[in-house]
Amino acid sequence: MADRDRDLSGLFSPDRVAVVGATEREGSVGRAVTANLLAEFAGEVIPVNPGRESVLGVPCVASVADADADLVVVAVPPSAVADVLRDTGEAGVRDVVVLTAGFGEAGSEGAARERELRELAAEYDLNLVGPNSLGVMSSPAGLNATFGPDASPAGGVSFMSQSGAFVTAVVDWASESGLGFNEVVSLGNKAVLDETDFLREWGADPETDVVVGYLESIEDGRAFVETAREVTRETPVVVVKSGRTEAGAQAASSHTGAIAGSDRAYGTALAEAGVVRADTVQELFDAARAFAAGRNLATDGVAVVTNAGGPGVMATDAVGDADRLSLASFADDTLDALDAALPAEANVYNPVDVVGDADVDRFEAALEAAISDPNVGAVVLITAPTATLAFGDLAESAVALGEEHEVPVAACLMGGPRLADARGTFGEAGVPTYFDPARAVAGLDTLAEYDERRGRERREFEPFDVDRERARETLSAVTERRDNQLGVEAMDVLDAYGIPTPEGEVVEDPAKARAVAERIGEPVALKLVSPDVVHKSDIGGVRVGVDPADVADAYEDLVTRLRNYQPDARLLGVQVQELVDVDAGVETIVGSHRDPQFGPLVLFGLGGIFVEVLSDATFRLAPVAEADAREMTGEIDAAPLLRGARGREPVDLDGVVEAVGRLSQLVADFPAIVELDVNPLVATPDGVRAVDLRLTVNPEELQ
Template sequence: MGQLSTLFAPERVAVIGATDSEGAVGRAITENLLESFQGDVVAVNPYQDDVFGLECHDSVADVDDVAIDVGVVVVPPDVAVDSIREAGEAGIRNVVVITAGFGETGSEGAARERALREVAAEYDLNLVGPNSLGIMSTPVGLNATFGNEMAQEGDVSFMSQSGAFVTAVLDWAAERDVGFKDIVSLGNKAVLDESDFVDQWGDDPDTDVILGYLEDVSDGAAFIETAREVTQETPIVLVKSGRTDAGASAAASHTGAIAGSERAYEAGLEQAGTIRVETVQELFDYAQILSDQPLPDGEEIAIVTNAGGPGVMTTDAVGDSGMGLAEFSDHTIEKLSETMPDEANIYNPVDIIGDAPAARFEAALETVLADENVAMAVVVACPTAVLSYEELAAVIVEQQSAFDQPIASTLMGGKSVGDAAPMLNDAGVPTYFDPARAVDSLDALRRYGEIQSREYVEPETFDVDRERARDILEDAAERGRNRLGVEAMDLLDAYGIPTPQGNVVNSPGDAQQIARDIGDDVVMKIVSPDILHKSDIGGVEVGVAPEDVRDTFEDLVVRARNYQQDATILGVQVQEMVDLESGTETILGVNRDPQFGPLVLFGLGGIFVEVLEDTTVRVAPVSEPEATAMLDEIDSAPLLRGARGRDRVDESAIVETVQRLSQLVTDFPAILELDINPLVAAPDGATAVDLRLTIDQEEL
């Protein structure tokens, strides 16, 4: 795949399917290009002599020797692939396929899309679409879309999986003076996808913020790798819509039921360093502040207001965010007491009362911004007869420039705001009617500062017995089994995950011998791929004395047969007892997501996992810092750290187990789901007590 610079900065664009027929998409694209594009436009249509004064060529092969940088394809779907092949043969590197009727329309369209993808690979084409609205790039006036708005120039680049969303955003943005650098309607993403454009815009010095509307991610692992690097310099803000139950309806494990596709997106987009939002308003609120304001050097915020009620609203919004109210220094309190009226509240939030003119805002704002405990500020004002919003805007702009700290403003009101909002926006200071939006936007700055400060650590590769693990999985596949239980505990042992002493046996005598080797009371479990919840049918016995092992073996088999006469009985597991009283039962599991691959889950385990769902997830491979963060994120983390008189568990052992399991499922894509439940965390280590997994036999 070549660089995409000529896609957005072409000198010559060919419209393949140009026409002047009323209502035709080819007409709209040709007109849009002729209206604003600074380069040359070439019309291609074998059925017309000219279009809007442009000579029509029968094909791109008939165009003279001057190179065409971009071909915009808007011909019927049954001839589109041939047109794209002609473009490739003519040396065109960039193709935007507006034509619909491909993968979105059924099997015939899907076949056309496969053919299109093959042609693109053959000629190494940068192909946008198909089923795309088109692309824009404002520096060269490129409007290769059939939308009715040309974007204003700006420093935000925007991609969308919905063409309709692009047209709506452009209409919305035009009313609010929001500008763009590049815009792409992704369409079906047959070739170029979100990762390609993130990579391109990450290298673009004229793109300060990347925005996106996505319904899915084509390759989750590639997106994480690309975005993780780009977000060190350029923020990415995404709306991700659409949820899918792919894989969840057939989930055979706790992890499969809990870690559905939506959680994969949550984890993947967070690991990629993106900021995910829910609304268009948030998308552009965050874009504006990330583009124009400096990053804060902390999370403490100061509020300056002339209105008590809105000040309280703002304080509540801070409490709901990841920020906190700044505690002013004694010097700041003293200075505010000297310069503010006696009725004012000089503690945060600073209420300078309703008769405050712009000069009083200036004195308060200058004082709090000088406080080293203040990382950012929000100014909240309501209109009064003594306050000029234009004068207040000038004060805010001056103070923001003087202290170079992020400020957001809330000028409540309508017509009284007047020219103040444009003054603030021109200076890069965002202003909102709702104080919660101001606080949320500042919190987005804080979050991006945290993302930028992350240090990515490569996942550790442990010395494991991969061949032994492969043998275990292949043996199961050869026997036609796709669901495994404790009989596969050696799989964990091969990857260095501690398991209790024991084995699966097929006779009472062998069971007794294992118990004698262990030398203490044991746990015994029926082993059957047809019986998933063993304890529900009496298939588990705990604390069995060695002399009772023979009888218990027989009892377990009988109970299993009584529950399901035709159940496959693989034997009985005889296992060393693990002290659950001195440990904490956790769960460690994996569910393989269609887009992001293996999703590793950790949380509170045992019988309560599906009730409490106190879990957190990461996309594998998981590094040591990411595994450590997983322990911090669960609500029951205090149970691991000595809460209510419990012994503190060995967290490093859990972290290492998370990494080792992550390596196992990364090495073996055949593992679709896996549960270690419980993973007993104790002061002296972590032990996997039970195992359940599902495999794809065809992947082995």
Template sequence: MGKATVRDLSGLFEPDRVAVVGATERPGSVGRALFENLADFDGDVVPVNPSRDSVFGHACYASIGDVPRPATVDLAVVAVPAATVVDAVGQLGEAGVENVVVVTAGFREAGERGGRLERDLRETALTHDINLVGPNCVGIISTPAGLNATFLRGTPPAGSISLLSQSGAFIAAAIGWAARNDVGLKDVVSLGNEAVLDETDFIAEWAADPETDVVLAYLEDVDDGRRFIETARSVSAETPIVALKAGRTDAGGAAAASHTGAMAGSDEAYQAAFAQSGVVRAMDVESAFDFARALTGLPVPDHDDVAIVTNGGGPGVLATDAVGDSRLSLADFDASTREALADVLPTPIAAANPLDVRGDADVDRFREALDVVAAADEVGGVIVLCVPTGPLAFDDLGAVIGGVRSRVDKPVVTALMGGAEVAAAESVLGSHGVPNYFDPARAVESLAVLADYRDGAVREHAATTAFDVDTERAERIVIRALDRGVDHLGVEAMELLDAYGIPTPAGGLAESEEGAARIAASIEGPVVLKLASPDVVHKSDVGGVEVGVPTEDVRETYRAIVERARDHDPDATVLGVRVEATVTPAAGVETIVGAKRDPQFGHLVMFGLGGIFVQVFEDAAFRVAPVSERDAREMTREIQAAPMLRGARGREPADVDAVVETIRRVSQLVSDLPAITELDINPLVVSPEGVCALDFRARLDAAARPGDDCPNSDPPEYYSDSSSGSNMSSIAQSK
């Protein structure tokens, strides 16, 4: 983590003088491509190469120190062999050059030797306080300055989308796509290996840039996840961020020790981080540019009810299906809107939504229909669909749609589904910020993204509040386990939950048959016995759980459970058997609350449908810790089983407030105890009266051991043959 300094990167995009270190006329070389691409730069270009006297008519200097003063070099692009890059950057720093782009490859991506070179490069850049892009990148572009400091072919048209990418190949493809589709870009940055500057630095820079309306980011990884969330949350409130995250699969999930660990892959962490920071996520390249275009030129809708106006029934059906699959809904035209449409449309046309103005519609009919629909209060946005017909000229329709968009503060998107005749209309539409799509579904999706961004932009960050918990007691439990060489916790550590105020059934850990009988005698009614062994993860599979055991049978049952464990694994560590009050899951909904430590973002907290089928249905929601009350409440709404919590099919609603509090307490627990890498409370039974944690497991990391000043001289309570002072919920008490 550690790159928290806010840097001024304007010199990268607004230089007056650019030096190309390694400039040459040699055909096919990177140094030549860089120099040729800078031919249209508004300022001066200075070649630096000790092997040449001139490059394309420009006087060439042996080193940066030989460049005549007092004119300064604002930006240097380095294209020399990897072995000489560190020295070259050091000379640039000594000469006072503050902004450097290193396109040279052969660093961390090339192995151990390259990794050492990159560490030296980073140290050199930081010593001289250089804003360094790369190494191993394709360069940067700033269209307002005429700056193309890349070795790629072509320059994109000027616009207000600023693009960053961790893939140079994506930059190359994006430039060509933008030029072909007339999508304007402002700044373009290929991040390369991110030795100094990373994606968060540029997101912060473009937040202060009045010429950047949207940030589009291609990401494969984020180095400092918490810094990214904090920065993106602040930036996205004013400047939309669209992220295309590659590498969505997580092959390592199968090796996880908990349900949460198996389900909470890296992509879930990114999805949660994007949601919590207001970043709009795109799942493919086409969508990424669709979303960026919509967010660049259109206002966000006041509400999610939209209208479809079309001259073709088929496209209208496609758009209606797409609306049904999205967060949007079709607006219900009120009486005044229907009357106004009846006044301007031929009698056979029904004033319904979708509004089919028929295949014989000319531009005037479209204009009259759009004027009425776009002005209706019940319409938050408009989707215009059109196929080419004899009575209609697309360029005239483009002007009509653009005029409507200019008169109303609502988003308008189009799907003009034609061939060559669409181009003229797109040019007119583009001048009004209206994007056109061939596929009606893409038009609908882009309109839905505006609503997504609206919700994220108005979302105020809710501060998390800490509960009054017994952290020292919890630390003692973790330290004791680590001292014994244990990297798992199970039901023997239920007191860990108790220390954080998470309700558990009354009971305790018994180390003998007699201890089990004593605990059972303190509990009214039949009890539950559970094997306590860090080496047996799935207790039920080995006969390690017995439910509804009468008090008089506790000794025999204790003995049988231990014997089964020994038969299953003679070397397994058996700490005893937990004896606790019976809680009937049928009295509530079985859910799961868990957490997994993510290398980029820290702990990821999960809530979902629990019980034995948790990984069958995989119905879960995720957030990055710390989790606020609002985030926790949203998690309870996002799962498909949410209606079960709120009283589906005549059931009494569950205590959702208790679930929300438990999610927040788990978030605090794993934030306070980073040694916990995975955690499951499954099931957490939720009833109308409260919650109760019936089972628990966790994985520990000895490298994150709590501080030595934590008291650990006395054995933690969960090792004693006594009934615990468990924070028992009302559901447990009722049983």
């Protein structure tokens, strides 16, 4: 893991770059990166090759020690890379990019070589990119230290990618799309520097307007989230995360684990970090172009101005489908201005249809009226080719009006070569252009999403007074098991953390069961306690409303059912528990699943027997602040049940919120808890009760 406070600017602004492995051999990485550097780099390029006097007309040196370089780019065979890093460290150079493949991605031998690189980087305090990297680019420095075919066009987007091929494709596409880059890095295997390091670097870079990333994994999830929370206060961050499968859920033994999955963790973490997540490459760069324009939405109201009725309706539908946008209602002054400027057959209400024969003056008048309206936060301008419209002139007017009023404009140019001049004008001004109206609206919705997240107050978790040692003692019972499962016999861990539970006890014979029931003094619930039976109700392992006088017989009946169902199942006893009136409240679930990258993920949702079928749940990273826990109670589809539906009395939401917070503290305090379900957590107007519990515990983490 890299030192998160290190300065990485030397990777992008060197004066002298040494290329180790520079050569003139056609098709080689060493030749390609040397040629790219010589093409535009304003500094000095030093080829390093002891077997040649010069490369591409530039004199060679024999080793890094002779190069006096600020940045070293390595393109030698895998077996020679470690020696180059050692020479680099001895020469006092800190910044190095390893292009060579054949490391962690190439089996056990490659993984061993990669460990050696990490050790050398730590020994010499190297800022190491790669290995298996395409390289780095910096438009301000004219630096193309990659073996890709093209340099990136200049702009305000800084871009990181785990795929080198993706970098080359995006750079090629960007040259025609009007999107430009400030700095680009191909992360490669991330042996030392990773996405969090570059996120921190670019967050402090005034030349970076937006950070864009293609990621296949995040090495240190918690560090990434903490860094992104700070960066996104000022700089938008957009990420597409590949690998969205739920393979991680296949081994889950709890409801929460089955619902969570790896992709759910990434989505939750990125949202909490303020990062905008794109689902596709198209969405990623549509968002990048929207942010690169540098304008925010003052309101969520969108005006649509079009010369084509059908596309105008499509844009209107897209606004209706958007998460954070609405179709603006025009003020009376706006309607009067539109009525005066447009012919009778035009539509002055939003969406504004200027009619197919509109010229630039009519279009401009409608656009100015709409963009001036106080209820309009953004404008979607839609044009289809007509003989009456000079599209280049319209683009100039739209750019000027957007700049004058500081309102974002998304231009939907529904045509081909006829609209090339307009595309060029919009592109030079940083106004994003699209063919599909839905994409234009989606770009604006992304701006609104970022504004919403950036304006969100940072919430700190306030710890509860709990009994950690009592909880640890209860969890330690797993060390005496042949598996790592605990059930209702571990309810004491909830009591230790202040989560209310019904009165009850796990007993091992019928007489004790009756004694506990008589102490409770009213009909009780009986539940089999067996680590080999996940769903007790499936085998009739639960009895509800048993009179104390009948408890002993009910105990025997439950044990018989278990033996008939699974003769070799382990029986730890039967839980005798005070009845909780489920009908008087709502069955919810609160749980946790520990993600390898981001740590414990806390779930809250509709509980009971249909939890996995309905999957009505929401997630946060632990620990969960009070305000976030309260938001969770409103995010599920069943939220109206909690607040009182069809004449029912509202449940004790404060009790629910506190239970979520306390459980989140429990799983944050104990990394040993891999999975946890409290299902149901019954919420009534009088409070909450945790009725059932299931835990998966890693005994090694308890030490």
